Amino acid sequence: MLSIEALREYGADVDEGMHRCMDNEQFYFMLINKILDDSSIEKLEEAIGSENLEAAFEAAHGFKGVLGNLALTPVYKPVSEMTELLRSKEKADYGKYIEEIKIKWAKLKDMCGQ
Amino acid sequence: MEKFRESNGLRRRVLVVDDEMINREILGNILNEHYEVTFAENGRQAYDLLQERDKKYSLILLDLFMPEMDGFEFMEKLKSKGETNSIPVIVMTSEKTAEVKSIKLGAVDFITKPYDMPEVILARCxxxxxxYEDKSIIRSAEKDGLTGLYSKDFFFEYIRQIENYNQSDSVDAVVFNVERFKLINELHGRVEGDNILCRIADIISQDLEGSLGIGCRVEADTFYVYCYHKDNYDDILELLRQELSELSQIPKVRLRIGVYSNVDKEIRPENWFDRAKAACDRIRGDYTQQISYYSSEQHERELYQERLINDIVKAIADKDLRVFFQPKYDIQSDKPVLKSAEALIRWQHPEFGLISPGDFIPLFESNGLIQRLDNFVWEEAAFRIKTWREKYGVTIPISVNVSRIDIYDPELEEKFIKILDRYELTPNEMMLEITESAYADNANALIGVVKNLREKGFRIEMDDFGSGYSSLNMLTTLPIDVLKMDMKFVRNMNKDEKSMKLVELVLDIAKFLNVPVVAEGVEEESQLSALKKIGCDLVQGYYFSKPVPPDQFERLIEKEVK
Incomplete structure (x- = not known):
């Protein structure tokens, strides 16, 4: 079951995220639950797999924005770093990033009972 | 304005354009309390929403990276249609490089991502x-709705701004006016009238294009133009003449142009245009001239007139304005007998010396101050009638002028009656002189007023008879008690037979009306004897006496009484 404490422990900047949601806990949780349906990670993984850095950037950029707004820092951070690398089309170990993202993502899902 | 915004309860509509549903939800949640929020998932959807004319958006919050149509393309589309002018766009981005491009495309502000705190977003919106609302209010007040030229207040404000940077260049103030425009509207309809005004405005705008000049429409058919100095305005007049004759079926739309060249920058722009307008007004109805330049003589004259206007109250208080009296003699008895007098105003100005009534009476007639002057003369005349009656035991009736403008004064009768009461006079002791020009102005009004005054017992003298028009027609409808023959008749009577015949004719008319005639301007013995011979009753003129102050007039009474 998702809770403020759990999110805080997870590393989310809960205060910021909550405030952005006008301090409406229910609304904040609802949005977090919604983002779990997001297919950005799959898209990102696929694009990286096929070395389409353009498509990867698009997926990462949009995802980053949403994560940032919800203040889900543990996922936001690697996605943000990845976005910047992709923007300049740098060669990097994107697989490592995706790995990290997936771990944090799984943890979040777990917290939400999914 | 603040109050209006807070109290009118209007919920502005904000369009949020973002492909990420969660971002839309967050913004919607922030904005909902204050705005009506509509969402679009990309530029295309947003653009389609804007085409629905029944909804007016006050603001667009725009994400940049979106499928189908991104934020840049959306702004380009708006810009190409000139629509960013009417709806402000705030771009939501976290990238500095995108900000520059956004600004070029018309974005007015930015919201960073992740979003700022709700308070910041709301404050920005x-x-x-x-x-934008203030700007659009200003825009709508800034321009004249019909012609697109500036409205008057903004015109003068912009002149002041231009002048801040342009103190050394010579500029002109120009006034354009359509002669008898009201008639064009009445005879040919408003649409035709508006067409003409718009065409004039277009030509003025074209003429000003590329220069620092600006134009405005001040009132129905009057345009003001502020521009670099030109030696003449013949070209634009000719252009206007041609264009208007092509545009309109009306045979002749005639324009007047008044120019105040090389304006004096020490005085206010409003005054520049007062001068240009004065030049323009000077040729009203003059079909030989269409352009008039404000001259220093005209300026001097106006200053002089302005001084007179300012000084009149003080002049009355300081007794610089004095009432003189010119006697009228009955010449049909063996020896001329002092019968009555005319009250005439004299102004001994402390600076200008003796001012001719011809300088100030028409001026005060034109601005209504003549009533003050008339009232002063009436009062003074009444006072003298009473004083002399008490002092010498005889009544010398005094004629006073009743100006055209007095005729329209609803309290005219009341004023006279009050004066009579104050000085214990009867109406037949004070005679009222009206001029035939008052008849030309508004015959019915004059007839009504004269009838009422006569019913109250006042006697009416027709002054300057024969100097204007409509004299004969007037005599059949306007009841009068005395005819005062204009002095020009007397002046010419001994010069030739025709002039003499005219004098006889006036006397015949008076005989027909059964009223006495006063001949004005009698200066010579020969005139007097001729008038006596042909039966003129009363005579006024330098032959007997010029207008004199009260103490000298008393000598004339004393001579008579003895």
Whole structure:
């Protein structure tokens, strides 16, 4: 079951995220639950797999924005770093990033009972 | 304005454009309380929403990276249609490089991602909406709805701004006016009238294009133009003449142009145009001239007139304005007998010396101050009648002028009656002189007023008879008691037979009307004897006496009484 404490422990900047949601806990949780349906990670993984850095950037950029707004820092951070690398089309170990993202993502899902 | 915004309860509509549903939800949640929020998932959807004319958006919050149509393309589309002018766009981005491009495309502000705190977002939205609404209010007040030229207040404000940077260049103030425009509207309809005004405005705008000049429409058919100095305005007049004759079926739309060249920058722009307008007004109805330049003589004359206007109250208080009396003699008895007098105003100005009534009477007639002057003369005349009656035991009736403008004074009768009461006079002791020009102005009004006054017992003298028009027609409808023959008749009577015949004719008319005639301007013995011979009753003129102050007039009474 998702809770403020759990999110805080997870590393989310809960205060910021909550405030952005006008301090409406229910609304904040609802949005977090919604983002779990997001297919950005799959898209990102696929694009990286096929070395389409353009498509990867698009997926990462949009995802980053949403994560940032919800203040889900543990996922936001690697996605943000990845976005910047992709923007300049740098060669990097994107697989490592995706790995990290997936771990944090799984943890979040777990917290939400999914 | 603030109050209006807070109290009118209007919910502005904000369009949020973002492909990420969660971002839309967050913004919607922030904005909902204050705005009506509509969402679009990309630029295309947003653009389609804007085409629905029944909804007016006050603000667009725009994400940049979106599928189908991104934020840049959306702004380009708006810009190409000139629509960013009417709806402000705030771009939501976290990238500095995108900001520059956004600004070029018309974005007015930015919201960073992740989003700022809700308070910041709300404050930005509110500020931008306010700015835009103020701007559009200013825009709508700035221009004349019909012609697109500036409205008067903004015109003068912009002149002041231009002048801040342009103090050294010579500029002109120009006034354009359509002669008898009201008639064009009445005879040919408003649409035709508006067409003409718009065409004039277009030509003025074209003429000003590329220069620092600006134009405005001040009132129905009057345009003001502020521009670099030109030696003449013949070209634009000719252009206007040609264009208007092509545009309109009306045979002749005639324009007047008044120019105040090389304006004096020490005085206010409003005064520049007062001068240009004065030049323009000077040729009203003059079909030989269409352009009139404000001259220094005209300026001097206006200053002089302005001084007179300012000084009149003080002149009455300081007794610089004095009433003189010119006697009228009955010449049909053996020896001329002093019968009555005419009250005439004299102004001994402390600076200008003796001012001719011809300088100030028409001036005060034109601005209504003549009533003050008339009232002063009436009062003074009444006072003298009473004083002399008490002092010498005889009544010398005094004629006073009743100006055209007095005729329209609803309290005219009341004023006279009060004066009579105050000085214990009867109406037949004070005679009222009216001029035939008052008849030409508004015959019915004059007839009504004269009838009422006569019913109250006043006697009416027709002054300057024969100097104007409509004399004969007037005599059949306007009841009068005395005819005063204009002095020109007397002046010419001994010069030739025709002039003499005219004098006889006036006397015949008076005989027909059964009223006495006063001949004015009698200066010579020969004139007097001729008038006596042909039966003229009363005579006024330098032959007997010029207008004199009260103490000298008393000598004339004393001579008579003895």
């Amino acid at each position: 509110e500020r931008i909406i306010e700015l």
